[in-house]
Amino acid sequence: MPVVDTHAEPRGASAAQDTFPKFLALNATRFADRPAMRHKDLGIWRTWTWRDVAVAVRAFALGLGELGLKRGDRVAIVGRNRPKLYWSMAAIQAWGGIPVPVYSDSVADEMAYVLEHAGASMAVVEDQEQVDKILSVSDRLPHLTHLIYDEPRGLRDYDHSRLHAFEDVQAMGRKAGEDAAKAAALEAAIAEGKGADLAIILYTSGTTGRPKGVMLSNDNVIISARNGGLFDHLTETEETIAYLPLAWVGDNIFSYAQSYVLGFCVNCPESAETTMEDRREIGMSYAFAPPRVYETLLTQTMVRMEDAGPLKKRMFHHFLGVARQWGEKILNKEPVPLTARLQYALGEVLVYGPLKNRFGFTNIRVGYTAGEAIGPEIFRFFRSLGINLKQLYGQTEASVYITAQPDGEIYADTVGKPNIDVEVKIDDNGEVLYRSPGVFVGYYKDPEKTAETKTPDGWVRSGDAGFFDPKTGHLKIIDRAKDVGKLRSGALFAPKYIENKLKFYPNIKEAVAFGQDHDFVTCFLNIDLTAVGSWAERNTVSYSSYQELAGHPEVLKMITAHVDAVNRSLADEPMMAGSQIRRFLILHKELDADDGELTRTQKVRRGFIADRYGPLVAALYDGSPRGRIRTEVTFEDGRKGVIEGDVEIIDMPVHQATGTAFREAAE
Amino acid sequence: MRAPSPTDIAAGEVILAVENVSLGFGGVKALTDVSFDIRKGEVRAIIGPNGAGKTSMLNCINGFYHPTEGRITFKGKTRPKMRPHEAAAGGIARTFQNVALFKGMSTLDNIMAGRTLKMKRGFFWHVLRYGPAMDEEIAHRRSVEEIIDFLEIQHIRKVPVGKLPYGLQKRVELGRALAMEPDVLLLDEPMAGMNLEEKEDMCRFILDVSNQYGTTIALIEHDMGVVMDLSDRVVVLEYGRKIADGTPDEVKRDQRVIDAYLGVGH
Numbered sequence: 001m002p003v004v005d006t007h008a009e010p011r012g013a014s015a016a017q018d019t020f021p022k023f024l025a026l027n028a029t030r031f032a033d034r035p036a037m038r039h040k041d042l043g044i045w046r047t048w049t050w051r052d053v054a055v056a057v058r059a060f061a062l063g064l065g066e067l068g069l070k071r072g073d074r075v076a077i078v079g080r081n082r083p084k085l086y087w088s089m090a091a092i093q094a095w096g097g098i099p100v101p102v103y104s105d106s107v108a109d110e111m112a113y114v115l116e117h118a119g120a121s122m123a124v125v126e127d128q129e130q131v132d133k134i135l136s137v138s139d140r141l142p143h144l145t146h147l148i149y150d151e152p153r154g155l156r157d158y159d160h161s162r163l164h165a166f167e168d169v170q171a172m173g174r175k176a177g178e179d180a181a182k183a184a185a186l187e188a189a190i191a192e193g194k195g196a197d198l199a200i201i202l203y204t205s206g207t208t209g210r211p212k213g214v215m216l217s218n219d220n221v222i223i224s225a226r227n228g229g230l231f232d233h234l235t236e237t238e239e240t241i242a243y244l245p246l247a248w249v250g251d252n253i254f255s256y257a258q259s260y261v262l263g264f265c266v267n268c269p270e271s272a273e274t275t276m277e278d279r280r281e282i283g284m285s286y287a288f289a290p291p292r293v294y295e296t297l298l299t300q301t302m303v304r305m306e307d308a309g310p311l312k313k314r315m316f317h318h319f320l321g322v323a324r325q326w327g328e329k330i331l332n333k334e335p336v337p338l339t340a341r342l343q344y345a346l347g348e349v350l351v352y353g354p355l356k357n358r359f360g361f362t363n364i365r366v367g368y369t370a371g372e373a374i375g376p377e378i379f380r381f382f383r384s385l386g387i388n389l390k391q392l393y394g395q396t397e398a399s400v401y402i403t404a405q406p407d408g409e410i411y412a413d414t415v416g417k418p419n420i421d422v423e424v425k426i427d428d429n430g431e432v433l434y435r436s437p438g439v440f441v442g443y444y445k446d447p448e449k450t451a452e453t454k455t456p457d458g459w460v461r462s463g464d465a466g467f468f469d470p471k472t473g474h475l476k477i478i479d480r481a482k483d484v485g486k487l488r489s490g491a492l493f494a495p496k497y498i499e500n501k502l503k504f505y506p507n508i509k510e511a512v513a514f515g516q517d518h519d520f521v522t523c524f525l526n527i528d529l530t531a532v533g534s535w536a537e538r539n540t541v542s543y544s545s546y547q548e549l550a551g552h553p554e555v556l557k558m559i560t561a562h563v564d565a566v567n568r569s570l571a572d573e574p575m576m577a578g579s580q581i582r583r584f585l586i587l588h589k590e591l592d593a594d595d596g597e598l599t600r601t602q603k604v605r606r607g608f609i610a611d612r613y614g615p616l617v618a619a620l621y622d623g624s625p626r627g628r629i630r631t632e633v634t635f636e637d638g639r640k641g642v643i644e645g646d647v648e649i650i651d652m653p654v655h656q657a658t659g660t661a662f663r664e665a666a667e
Numbered sequence: 668m669r670a671p672s673p674t675d676i677a678a679g680e681v682i683l684a685v686e687n688v689s690l691g692f693g694g695v696k697a698l699t700d701v702s703f704d705i706r707k708g709e710v711r712a713i714i715g716p717n718g719a720g721k722t723s724m725l726n727c728i729n730g731f732y733h734p735t736e737g738r739i740t741f742k743g744k745t746r747p748k749m750r751p752h753e754a755a756a757g758g759i760a761r762t763f764q765n766v767a768l769f770k771g772m773s774t775l776d777n778i779m780a781g782r783t784l785k786m787k788r789g790f791f792w793h794v795l796r797y798g799p800a801m802d803e804e805i806a807h808r809r810s811v812e813e814i815i816d817f818l819e820i821q822h823i824r825k826v827p828v829g830k831l832p833y834g835l836q837k838r839v840e841l842g843r844a845l846a847m848e849p850d851v852l853l854l855d856e857p858m859a860g861m862n863l864e865e866k867e868d869m870c871r872f873i874l875d876v877s878n879q880y881g882t883t884i885a886l887i888e889h890d891m892g893v894v895m896d897l898s899d900r901v902v903v904l905e906y907g908r909k910i911a912d913g914t915p916d917e918v919k920r921d922q923r924v925i926d927a928y929l930g931v932g933h
Contacts, residue, residue: 041816042809042812042813042815042816043808043812043815043821043824044812153817153875153879154871154874154875154878154879156878156879157878270821271819271821271822273821273822274821274822277822637867
């Protein structure tokens with residue numbers, strides 16, 4: 001059990017700055033006139049300085065005090081990334097309350113579970129949609145006393161006895177602030193806050209079962225945020241875009257904690273649909289996104305280029321070739337011949353620069369991908385353009401940071417070295433364990449699960465299987481520890497590894513591989529409606545629905561070719577040759593989080609899918625040429641309907657293993 | 668949830684009254700002796716089978732057609748021959764059954780076009796883009812941005828409307844009509860050709876317009892479910908004649924309406 005320790009000396013949070021309200025007060029003096037937050041509203045970017053934010057937060061906090069918020073109360077926050085929701089976090093923390101962000105696209109039942117479990121006494125929500133959702137389950141939420149909303153539209157005629165507009169609460173607070181005793185009470189509450197107090201409870205989407213509430217203390221979050229900043233030399237001049245769910249630990253660290261600790265500016269997009277455009281206007285310097293976001297950018301680019309004129313197309317592909325060959329070497333500061341440098345410089349002017357501008361990556365210094373493995377081709381594409389995209393391995397239970405790739409040590413298939421103050425070790429069964437100042441306090445109201453995950457001496461079981469690469473010293477993650485299985489033949493079966501290979505093709509959006517305790521590997525696929533739809537348009541294939549396009553013979557042929565290519569590449573890897581895909585089918589509907597098939601962070605829930613589509617899995621293994629199934633679907637408004645599907649099953653030839661003979665790995 | 672309750676509307680002030688209106692094209696009688704009123708703040712639906720004269724009625728109201736008989740009183744004034752631009756200046760805005768936007772212009776410019784009547788400075792001032800004209804432009808842009816925000820079309824602000832899907836074009840058209848800040852908004856089949864989700868969105872926007880701006884809305888619609896949910900009162904036309912008038916519930920139970928929609932056994 002090798003323990004990998006890091007270089008740096010432990011950095012504790014200083015006693016003066018151990019909570020977010022204290023950091024806010026500090027920033028309001030040290031960075032008083034620097035921008036803290038921007039929001040695009042009515043087509044214009046509005047900016048708030050740290051001083052403005054401190055004033056807004058104070059008014060809201062005093063208002064919450066008037067509504068009766070007490071130390072230790074949990075307050076739900078539901079909505080997209082809007083300044084007022086971020087401010088409410090600091091305002092709640094000022095009284096020693098605990099914000100509980102909730103995924104805003106959860107259906108009412110999921111939301112009710114979290115609010116009920118957390119025993120939230122108030123909720124700060126974005127708009128009418130969220131108010132309606134919470135009111136519809138209010139009989140399950142006896143503790144909920146007040147509901148505060150940001151966007152008043154459509155709410156004018158609601159009963160306002162327990163419902164308040166954000167501005168009204170602020171006005172209430174400003175009035176209360178005139179009373180010296182009330183103002184002093186708030187100051188006293190802020191001073192009373194300690195690093196060991198809970199800062200936030202984050203409900204993890206969980207690939208199995210009900211979400212768990214991860215409790216993080218101020219120390220957890222603040223020290224992790226600071227160490228993350230030190231690792232990448234971040235300063236108060238960074239610009240980031242806040243567009244990921246508030247309930248995701250990444251957003252809480254990157255868009256809230258680090259902004260407070262380091263003093264940089266967070267930009268809130270105008271709406272979810274305008275994020276691309278807003279990113280371009282801001283030109284962020286520090287970015288983080290799950291691989292899906294990068295995948296989408298790449299797919300959209302490739303699709304658009306298909307529609308470009310022949311000259312542009314040739315230029316694009318030529319310089320992309322140059323970038324592929326030299327881009328990463330230039331970024332890693334390796335020696336590169338002068339002619340290549342000149343070619344690359346020309347490409348920068350003609351292709352890479354404009355492309356990066358489109359992506360909003362012109363000023364990017366550090367970009368992270370985290371949450372899941374990224375396709376190597378996608379990763380290299382962005383790096384070859386000169387974007388310093390790196391991989392990070394994190395968990396909610398670690399306040400994000402476990403490992404990350406230091407600048408200049410970038411590999412497509414590793415997740416980097418332990419972050420500052422983080423210890424990582426590999427268990428005998430291959431599971432990754434870590435210990436750090438960011439390690440969570442426990443699961444809320446669930447000491448049993450806490451004990452399962454966290455050892456008495458502070459090590460946390462990540463649930464991921466991995467190993468340290470002897471060549472680079474970097475950690476490599478294979479899969480979820482419980483997901484790495486074996487075929488009946490005893491050959492290794494790592495479903496996610498196979499799925500990622502499949503998903504690397506733009507035409508394939510989602511893949512679910514099966515094989516545990518079976519003779520061979522099979523899989524379900526989802527086509528990507530953007531990519532395949534664009535292909536259909538170019539080839540005048542008409543279709544009226546996903547189902548129809550997915551069943552089109554030409555589409556099947558195209559996807560079969562992709563699966564065959566994946567099989568060939570699996571055949572090249574001695575350990576994986578046995579898990580070539582023998583049979584597959586294209587699902588008749590897209591996998592959807594509303595149906596419980598994906599988590600809210602868009603990861604596939606393999607077990608759930610295997611149950612739900614049982615007849616199809618059976619058909620894959622019993623040799624039948626077609627599979628039939630009826631499935632229930634949930635629409636966005638919560639109603640249910642039934643989709644019926646009759647899908648073709650494709651048999652694949654097996655490639656001869658070409659690699660060297662199978663050797664047992666050293667460990 | 669809606670701003671004025673039904674009882675308010677029942678007692679409400681009449682903003683537009685149609686009295687004994689008939690309209691003929693040569694020998695064809697499109698409308699015969701139709702009378703009804705529209706009260707301030709309500710959502711008033713005009714329904715009827717194909718060819719019942721619904722669009723003709725709307726065209727009479729906004730001055731596109733001139734009734735051969737009868738009169739239309741708007742805000743207490745009766746104008747026998749009102750032209751469309753007079754109607755617009757008077758506070759009547761409308762959308763069309765087939766979207767009528769400037770296809771090559773962006774969403775923003777299309778909605779901005781709806782502000783034309785509100786612009787006070789002349790062409791030359793605006794060409795200069797200076798001083799009072801600039802201030803005016805900024806003020807109008809602000810109202811337009813509020814509408815864009817209201818209709819949740821920020822992401823297509825700069826996209827030429829010709830490139831947009833039909834449902835969004837309909838929304839832009841509603842935006843342009845709203846930009847006029849009308850007293851009465853006439854919607855000609857606002858949900859025609861939309862899928863269920865687009866229809867639900869549009870319903871929500873219509874209710875929000877009524878709720879937030881207090882605009883009086885008269886709409887023609889085929890989707891009975893939509894009509895019954897949205898409207899405060901419904902007028903039913905058949906072959907150019909009014910056959911029923913009342914709340915959705917009253918109209919639904921009216922035997923003549925049932926016959927007109929489901930046919931009568933012969």
